[in-house]
Amino acid sequence: PYDVLVVGGGPAGASAAIYAARKGIRTGIVAERFGGQVLDTLSIENFISVKHTEGPKFAASLEEHVKEYNIDIMNLQRAKRLEKKDLIEIELENGAVLKSKTVILSTGARWRNIGVPGEAEFKNKGVAYCPHCDGPLFAGKDVAVIGGGNSGVEAAIDLAGIVNHVTVLEYNSELKADSVLQDRLQSLPNVTVLTNAQTKEITGTDKVNGISYVDRESGDVKHIELAGVFVQIGLVPNTDWLGETVERSKFGEIIIDQRGSTNTPGVFAAGDCTNSPYKQIIISMGSGATASLSAFDYLIRN
Numbered sequence: 001p002y003d004v005l006v007v008g009g010g011p012a013g014a015s016a017a018i019y020a021a022r023k024g025i026r027t028g029i030v031a032e033r034f035g036g037q038v039l040d041t042l043s044i045e046n047f048i049s050v051k052h053t054e055g056p057k058f059a060a061s062l063e064e065h066v067k068e069y070n071i072d073i074m075n076l077q078r079a080k081r082l083e084k085k086d087l088i089e090i091e092l093e094n095g096a097v098l099k100s101k102t103v104i105l106s107t108g109a110r111w112r113n114i115g116v117p118g119e120a121e122f123k124n125k126g127v128a129y130c131p132h133c134d135g136p137l138f139a140g141k142d143v144a145v146i147g148g149g150n151s152g153v154e155a156a157i158d159l160a161g162i163v164n165h166v167t168v169l170e171y172n173s174e175l176k177a178d179s180v181l182q183d184r185l186q187s188l189p190n191v192t193v194l195t196n197a198q199t200k201e202i203t204g205t206d207k208v209n210g211i212s213y214v215d216r217e218s219g220d221v222k223h224i225e226l227a228g229v230f231v232q233i234g235l236v237p238n239t240d241w242l243g244e245t246v247e248r249s250k251f252g253e254i255i256i257d258q259r260g261s262t263n264t265p266g267v268f269a270a271g272d273c274t275n276s277p278y279k280q281i282i283i284s285m286g287s288g289a290t291a292s293l294s295a296f297d298y299l300i301r302n
């Protein structure tokens with residue numbers, strides 16, 4: 001069996017695997033797609049000490065670093081079941097069953113797509129999901145935020161300090177964000193809130209040039225010219241496959257403590273699949289290291 005088996009090959013998983021291997025213990029990593037979300041990222045400017053890089057390049061250096069160590073890499077393999085027996089078993093979709101003394105779950109998350117024409121076409125060409133990451137790309141320009149929940153309103157407040165103007169589009173008749181956030185939003189001079197606004201299409205040529213929406217009260221279709229659209233309708237953790245085996249929040253996030261432990265002994269978790277509050281590369285790598293050191297601590301005590 002493995003001493004540490006990492007499930008997920010994004011920044012959190014790569015960090016966890018390297019920290020484990022550096023203890024000289026038997027380490028494996030299973031990944032559906034090694035690199036994770038950074039493969040879909042264009043430019044990365046907030047990974048401290050690296051002024052600028054690109055997602056695919058960053059993913060390649062993650063893999064290169066992991067390959068420096070004696071780590072079994074099982075890429076293009078999806079885990080479908082976890083079971084805690086004497087050892088912890090991870091069953092893969094191809095039928096193989098891997099056994100390990102500890103497991104680190106780092107299966108990440110995905111942004112919920114709005115699914116309108118133009119969204120997929122203009123991803124990274126004006127359609128963005130992460131204001132912390134991509135906000136500065138739109139400095140001085142006009143943008144829209146789709147979604148009036150907490151993440152949408154936080155994004156709009158954040159962006160209002162960087163861009164020229166922000167339009168928030170909310171499908172329902174009112175925003176759902178906490179009232180303190182709504183008050184802050186209303187106080188900003190360069191934000192317009194549209195309620196009952198159903199996004200219809202993100203328009204553009206080689207990059208985004210506007211957004212069309214249906215005014216659900218009048219039924220009219222309206223168009224706004226702008227340079228960027230931030231889709232903020234939720235982040236979905238890749239944790240469905242876990243069923244009831246580890247405790248998850250109502251959003252599906254794996255609940256961990258400050259050591260990265262789950263409620264199941266020997267099972268740890270890190271990164272965007274957990275209830276950690278901010279979802280960023282540097283944060284998921286830190287939590288991967290924490291989970292790995294906790295797994296090592298568990299091994300020497302059990």
Ligand code: FAD
Pocket residue numbers: 007008009010011012013030031032033034035036037038040041042043044045046047077078079080106107108109110111129130133134238241270271272273279280281282284
């Ligand atoms: P992920 O990167 O999601 O990796 C999850 C891994 O688990 C993948 O390998 C996946 O294939 C695998 N996996 C999932 N399910 C299974 C399964 N059942 N079995 C096996 N493997 C599985 N952050 C920044 O700090 N700066 C940025 O500039 C930035 N830009 C971004 C731009 C975009 C478009 C997106 C989508 C995100 C961006 N982020 C950025 C956020 C950042 O990418 C994430 O916070 C980070 O990748 C999370 O790392 P993770 O390892 O927890 O999860």
